[in-house]
Amino acid sequence: MASETNPKQVSYCGVCSLPPEYCEFGGTVKKCEDWLKEHQPALHKKLYSQETIEQNLSALSIDAQKRAEKDAQKKAAKAAASEAKEAETRATSKILIKRIERNKRKYVTAVQGLEAFGLDNKKVAKDFGKKFATGSSVTKVPGGGEEITVQGDLSDDICDYLVETYKDIPEDNVDCIEEKKKKPTPAIG
Amino acid sequence: MFKKDITPGAKSKVKSSTQRGIRAKVLEEYPLLEPHIEAILPKKEQLDVIKLPDRVALYTLGTTPLFFQHMDDAIMPHLTVVHRYPDAFHRLRIDRGAIRFVLSGASLMVPGLTSAGGRLPDDDEDEEERYGEDELEAGTVVVIEAEGKETACMVGVLKMGTAEMKKVKKGQACEAGHYLGDGLWGLSLG
Numbered sequence: 001m002a003s004e005t006n007p008k009q010v011s012y013c014g015v016c017s018l019p020p021e022y023c024e025f026g027g028t029v030k031k032c033e034d035w036l037k038e039h040q041p042a043l044h045k046k047l048y049s050q051e052t053i054e055q056n057l058s059a060l061s062i063d064a065q066k067r068a069e070k071d072a073q074k075k076a077a078k079a080a081a082s083e084a085k086e087a088e089t090r091a092t093s094k095i096l097i098k099r100i101e102r103n104k105r106k107y108v109t110a111v112q113g114l115e116a117f118g119l120d121n122k123k124v125a126k127d128f129g130k131k132f133a134t135g136s137s138v139t140k141v142p143g144g145g146e147e148i149t150v151q152g153d154l155s156d157d158i159c160d161y162l163v164e165t166y167k168d169i170p171e172d173n174v175d176c177i178e179e180k181k182k183k184p185t186p187a188i189g
Numbered sequence: 190m191f192k193k194d195i196t197p198g199a200k201s202k203v204k205s206s207t208q209r210g211i212r213a214k215v216l217e218e219y220p221l222l223e224p225h226i227e228a229i230l231p232k233k234e235q236l237d238v239i240k241l242p243d244r245v246a247l248y249t250l251g252t253t254p255l256f257f258q259h260m261d262d263a264i265m266p267h268l269t270v271v272h273r274y275p276d277a278f279h280r281l282r283i284d285r286g287a288i289r290f291v292l293s294g295a296s297l298m299v300p301g302l303t304s305a306g307g308r309l310p311d312d313d314e315d316e317e318e319r320y321g322e323d324e325l326e327a328g329t330v331v332v333i334e335a336e337g338k339e340t341a342c343m344v345g346v347l348k349m350g351t352a353e354m355k356k357v358k359k360g361q362a363c364e365a366g367h368y369l370g371d372g373l374w375g376l377s378l379g
Contacts, residue, residue: 007228007273010340018369019272019340025292026370064286071289 011040020047028079029072089116095162095169097176099155107153111162112141114148117169121146128154131161190243190259191372192294198240203248208236211248214264215256218330221277229255229270239378252378257367263330263346265366268374271332271341278332278344280320281351281363282308285336291343292370297333297363299354306336309351324352331363343368 010019015035016026020043023032036044093116100108114124121138125148129136135151150158155176163171203211212230216223230236230250239247247257247267254267271278283291284306291297302309310321325331327350333343345366354362367373 007225008275010269010272016370017375019338021338021340022288022292022342022369025289068286068289 011043014039020044023047025072026075026079029076090168091170091173093117093173095174097155097158097174099153099176099178101179109150109152109154109158110139111148111150111158112145115146117166119166121148124148125150127165128158128161132157190245190366191241191374193372194375195242195372197247197376197378198242200237200239200249203236203238211236211256211264218264219266219277222274225274225277229274241373241376247373247376249378254373254376254378257373263328265330265344265346266332268341268344268367268369271344275332275334275341279310279325279329280332280334280341281310282306282320282334282336283342288335288338288342291333291335291368294368294371296361297343297345299349299358299360299362302362303354303358308334309355324350326350327353330366333363 012018013020013023013032013035015032016023016028018026020032020036020040023029023036026032033044033048036047094113095117096110096112098110098112100110102108111124111128114121125136125138128134128148128150132150132152132154134154137149138146139149141147155178159174159176162169162174208230212226212232215230216226222229234250236255237249237251239249241247241257243259245257245259248255253269255270256264256266258264266278281302283297283301284304286304286306287297287301290301301307308320310324325347327347329347331345331347332341333345334341343363343366345363345368347363348361349357
């Protein structure tokens with residue numbers, strides 16, 4: 001068998017990234033099944049036929065079956081919960097674009113909160129730099145976390161660019177604010 | 190090893206002399222890969238090494254992960270490589286009941302291999318002799334397949350020789366290395 005020269009082609013599930021045979025052990029069985037049905041009907045027929053399912057079940061003792069089922073349910077619930085949570089953070093979290101005065105008439109623009117939308121700060125910073133032809137870097141924020149600092153006053157451009165290039169960012173979730181370097185201290189305490 | 194999601198560290202190019210070394214090492218470890226080595230590790234291509242947490246180095250070719258290595262331990266294949274060339278590695282098989290534990294990152298226990306659904310080398314039930322005849326020593330890199338599945342689900346290092354497993358029938362069989370759905374599997378190399 002070692003003389004077989006061609007590599008074996010293995011396809012992977014588009015939902016959970018495992019080989020389709022192992023989808024049943026992930027938390028998103030239902031989705032995986034639908035995906036497979038749509039993309040690889042032949043394989044779907046083979047894996048999800050009544051026969052195979054019965055055969056799978058018969059390989060285990062009843063006790064083990066019960067436990068496996070319970071485990072699977074728990075996993076599915078967990079996966080669903082984490083997905084819902086992610087969707088929620090996506091809906092509620094905001095991207096802050098701050099215009100910070102650096103030196104009368106000179107500004108830098110800071111962008112915060114991109115991580116919540118699954119973007120990589122470092123990569124986006126590079127893109128900003130290329131797009132706007134300015135310096136752009138990832139800096140640490142004192143309170144923890146990171147932000148992208150872009151040289152120049154680009155708050156409006158960045159806002160447009162973000163909404164246009166990353167389709168899963170709703171426009172309402174992008175906020176532009178202006179921050180003075182020295183905040184005037186309120187007179188009344 | 191990669192139970193949690195991992196963030197890749199710095200990516201750098203591999204020196205051509207080191208690359209030759211890796212190639213030689215891979216061939217030494219997995220002689221059966223010999224006919225495929227040019228397809229997996231082409232001589233002319235530039236390999237990259239990506240540092241992962243816990244002193245693991247991952248060798249990649251472009252965006253395809255190939256092998257990983259913890260410090261100077263045995264070099265182990267990424268599961269995508271195993272899936273492409275399943276015949277080139279030492280293989281064992283686990284029964285169906287054990288799959289879900291392996292896929293959630295547990296270390297492999299011997300009963301999963303010795304039961305009716307599992308296969309060890311020189312197994313009477315293994316009619317095609319798919320799993321070889323020679324007993325394996327502790328410390329060998331093995332690919333773990335699963336009952337009723339075609340593709341492998343795990344790569345790990347044996348903790349116990351297979352001959353001993355047949356006698357004792359309990360304990361840890363294999364250190365959890367790299368399994369389907371772990372951090373290394375989910376790593377995106379953009």
